[in-house]
Amino acid sequence: MLLYETMHKAAQEVFMERSALIRDAIRQYLHRLAQRKLARELAEGYRANATLDRQISEEFIHVDADNL
Numbered sequence: 001m002l003l004y005e006t007m008h009k010a011a012q013e014v015f016m017e018r019s020a021l022i023r024d025a026i027r028q029y030l031h032r033l034a035q036r037k038l039a040r041e042l043a044e045g046y047r048a049n050a051t052l053d054r055q056i057s058e059e060f061i062h063v064d065a066d067n068l
Helices: 003-013 018-048 050-059 061-066
Strands: none
Touching: 003 018, 018 050, 050 061
16 A cells, blocks of 8 residues: 555544644654654763763762761
8 A cells, every 4th residue: 555545544544634644743753853862962971971970979989878
């Protein structure tokens, strides 16, 4: 089945105009792209700061021991 036919059938099944279905699909796709980009940026930031984070945690390890 062609993409157009599949999209037309899906729009009918959910009682949406084809244009609304297309807009919704594009919005969802762009949202997923933004989420992936943010995840990549966060991972890069964690990797970039890993050494500093370990140093800080080692400096404050005694604080955890004091709370036990």
